[in-house]
Amino acid sequence: MSDSPRTAVSNPPTQPMVSxxxxxxxxxxxxxxxxPPPQRQLTPVAKLIDVSKCIGCKACQSACVEWNDTTxxxxxxxxxxxxxxxxxxxMFTLMRFTEWVNPSTDNLEWLIRKDGCMHCADPGCxxxxxxxxxxxxxxxxxxxxxxxxxxGCGYCVKGCPFNIPRISKADHRAYKCTLCSDRVxxxxxxxxxxxxxxxxxxxxxxxxxxxxAEGRIADLKSRGYANAGLYxxxxxxxxxxxxxxxxxDKPHIYADLPDNPRISPVVQTWKGLTKYVGLAxxxxxxxxxxxxxxxxxxxxxxxxxxxxxxKLVETTIGQPVPEASSSNGERG
Amino acid sequence: MVERIQPGDAIxxxxxxxxxxxxxAARVNHWITAASLxxxxxxxxxxxxxxxxxxxxxxxxGQNTRAFHPWIGVVLFVSFFVFFFQLWRANLPASVDWVWLxxxxxxxTGHEENLPEFGKYNAGxxxxxxxxxxxxxxxxxxxxxxxxxxxxPYTSIPTRRIAVLAHAISAVLIICVFILHVYAAIWTRxxxxxxxxxxxxxxxxxxxxxxxxxxxxxxxxxxxAE
Numbered sequence: 413m414s415d416s417p418r419t420a421v422s423n424p425p426t427q428p429m430v431s432x433x434x435x436x437x438x439x440x441x442x443x444x445x446x447x448p449p450p451q452r453q454l455t456p457v458a459k460l461i462d463v464s465k466c467i468g469c470k471a472c473q474s475a476c477v478e479w480n481d482t483t484x485x486x487x488x489x490x491x492x493x494x495x496x497x498x499x500x501x502x503m504f505t506l507m508r509f510t511e512w513v514n515p516s517t518d519n520l521e522w523l524i525r526k527d528g529c530m531h532c533a534d535p536g537c538x539x540x541x542x543x544x545x546x547x548x549x550x551x552x553x554x555x556x557x558x559x560x561x562x563x564g565c566g567y568c569v570k571g572c573p574f575n576i577p578r579i580s581k582a583d584h585r586a587y588k589c590t591l592c593s594d595r596v597x598x599x600x601x602x603x604x605x606x607x608x609x610x611x612x613x614x615x616x617x618x619x620x621x622x623x624x625a626e627g628r629i630a631d632l633k634s635r636g637y638a639n640a641g642l643y644x645x646x647x648x649x650x651x652x653x654x655x656x657x658x659x660x661d662k663p664h665i666y667a668d669l670p671d672n673p674r675i676s677p678v679v680q681t682w683k684g685l686t687k688y689v690g691l692a693x694x695x696x697x698x699x700x701x702x703x704x705x706x707x708x709x710x711x712x713x714x715x716x717x718x719x720x721x722x723k724l725v726e727t728t729i730g731q732p733v734p735e736a737s738s739s740n741g742e743r744g
Numbered sequence: 745m746v747e748r749i750q751p752g753d754a755i756x757x758x759x760x761x762x763x764x765x766x767x768x769a770a771r772v773n774h775w776i777t778a779a780s781l782x783x784x785x786x787x788x789x790x791x792x793x794x795x796x797x798x799x800x801x802x803x804x805x806g807q808n809t810r811a812f813h814p815w816i817g818v819v820l821f822v823s824f825f826v827f828f829f830q831l832w833r834a835n836l837p838a839s840v841d842w843v844w845l846x847x848x849x850x851x852x853t854g855h856e857e858n859l860p861e862f863g864k865y866n867a868g869x870x871x872x873x874x875x876x877x878x879x880x881x882x883x884x885x886x887x888x889x890x891x892x893x894x895x896x897p898y899t900s901i902p903t904r905r906i907a908v909l910a911h912a913i914s915a916v917l918i919i920c921v922f923i924l925h926v927y928a929a930i931w932t933r934x935x936x937x938x939x940x941x942x943x944x945x946x947x948x949x950x951x952x953x954x955x956x957x958x959x960x961x962x963x964x965x966x967x968x969a970e
Contacts, residue, residue, distance in 0.1 A: 721946025
C-alpha cells in the first residue's frame with residue numbers, strides 16, 4: 413500500500429488494516445512546543461471540489477452524516493436549498509446555494525459550493541487552540557480535531573479564516589470535517605468524494621489534484637469562463653481542500669468564500685506579541701516587587717508616628733465638637 | 745474640598761490609638777473579590793500560554809477550567825462593584841495626588857516626610873482602584889462576548905477576535921495591578937490588618953494618611969473603647 417490513498421473511488425480491501433496515521437505522523441500539535449519531528453513525510457493529499465460539475469444533490473452531505481455517524485436535527489424550510497442553514501457540530505459539510513446574476517451576461521448563475529474545512533497548510537484554528545493536542549496536523553496535510561483533548565473554549569472559531577469549527581452544546585467540544593482522516597488512514601478517500609455522482613469532488617495527492625484541476629480549468633476557459641481558476645489560497649499557505657471556480661477572480665460570490673483568506677492579524681497579535689509581552693510584563697512586575705522587597709527597607713510605622721497620633725487624639729478630644737460635621741456620616 | 749468621611753471610619757483612643765478603616769461586610773467582600781481574582785488569574789493564565797496549561801489541573805481539567813472561569817468572573821464583577829460603590833467617592837482625584845505622582849522616588853524609598861498629608865487614599869491607591877474598575881469593566885464586557893457556551897451567537901467572529909485580544913491585554917494589566925496592590929500592602933507594614941481586623945494603628949494613619957486621621961479626629965469620630 414502507498415503511504416497516502418491516490419483516489420476515493422477504489423473499494424476498501426476485505427482484510428483488516430492497521431491505521432496508517434499515527435502520533436508519529438504529526439507535523440503540528442496545538443499548544444505543544446516540543447513536538448518531536450515526524451518520522452516520515454507522507455505524500456500530501458487534497459480534495460478537489462469542482463463547483464462547475466456540482467449538481468447540488470447533497471449526496472456528499474448524506475455520505476458525511478453516514479460515515480461520521482452524526483445526526484443533524486430535522487431542519488426547517490425557509491425557501492432556500494441550503495439545508496441545514498449552516499454548518500453545525502453534526503453537519504461537517506454543507507452545500508451553499510447562491511443565485512448570482514452575472515453582470516457581463518445578465519445570466520442567472522446558480523452557484524453551489526460545498527463548504528467545510530479547507531485543511532489549511534497554516535491552520536488558524538491550531539494556532540489559536542490553547543489545549544495541548546486538541547488540534548493536530550498530519551504530514552499529509554490533514555488538520556484534525558482530537559476531541560478528548562478539546563476544552564470547548566471556542567478559540568478555534570476565532571482562529572479560523574473560513575468560519576468552520578462548531579462547538580457542540582451537548583459535549584462542549586469542537587467539530588468539523590476531518591477529511592475522513594480515519595478513512596485516509598486505511599487507504600480510502602473521503603466519504604463525500606466517494607459518494608459524489610458527478611465526480612465534482614475528487615481526492616488524491618495534492619500534486620495529482622492540482623494537475624487534474626489544470627485540465628478542468630482549461631476546459632472551462634475553452635467554454636468562455638476566462639477567469640476560471642484553482643482556489644488554493646496562498647494566504648493560509650495553500651489548502652488541502654481546493655476548489656475549481658469558474659469565477660476565480662471573485663471567490664466571494666460563492667457564498668462569501670474569502671477572496672484572500674489569512675489568519676486575522678488580531679489573532680496573530682493575540683497569539684504572538686500579546687503573549688510574549690504579557691508574560692514579560694507580569695514577570696517583570698513580580699520580579700520587581702521581589703527585588704524591592706529584598707533590597708528596600710520595609711515601610712514601617714515608627715514609635716514617633718504612634719506617639720504623634722496619640723497626642724493628636726488626646727489633645728483634640730477635650731475640645732467641643734465642631735457643628736458642621738457633628739451629624740455627618742454616622743456609623744453605617 | 746473636604747473629603748466625606750466614610751461611614752464606619754472611627755478612632756479608638758488608647759495606646760496605641762487604633763482607627764477603624766473597613767467594616768466586616770467590606771472585608772468579607774474584599775476577600776471574595778481577592779479569591780475570585782486569584783482563581784481567574786490562574787484559570788485564565790492556563791489558557792493564555794501552553795506552558796501554563798498545567799494550571800487547569802487545579803480546576804479539574806481543561807473542560808472544567810473553561811466552564812468555571814466565566815462564572816468566577818461574574819462573582820468578581822458583582823463583588824468588586826459592590827466595593828466600588830462604597831469607595832469611589834473617597835477615590836476621587838485631589839490636587840495633592842499630583843504631588844504624590846511627581847515624587848514617586850520618595851514614595852518607593854519610604855520618605856513620606858517629604859510628601860504632603862493624604863486623605864483616606866493616596867494617589868497610588870486611587871490609580872489601583874480606578875485601574876481595577878476600568879479593567880474589570882473591559883474584562884466582563886469582552887468576557888461575555890467570548891463566553892462560548894451562552895453568548896457566542898450574539899457577536900460576529902471579527903468582533904470576538906477583538907474581544908479575545910482585549911480580554912488578554914486587560915488580563916495582563918490587571919494581574920500587574922494586582923501584584924502592585926498586594927506588594928504595596930505587604931511592603932507598607934501595618935496595612936494588612938486593615939483587611940483582616942479592619943483597623944489600623946493611629947501611627948499608621950499618621951504616617952500614611954494624616955489628613956484622613958485629622959478629619960476623623962476633627963469630626964470626633966470616636967468609636968467605643970476597646
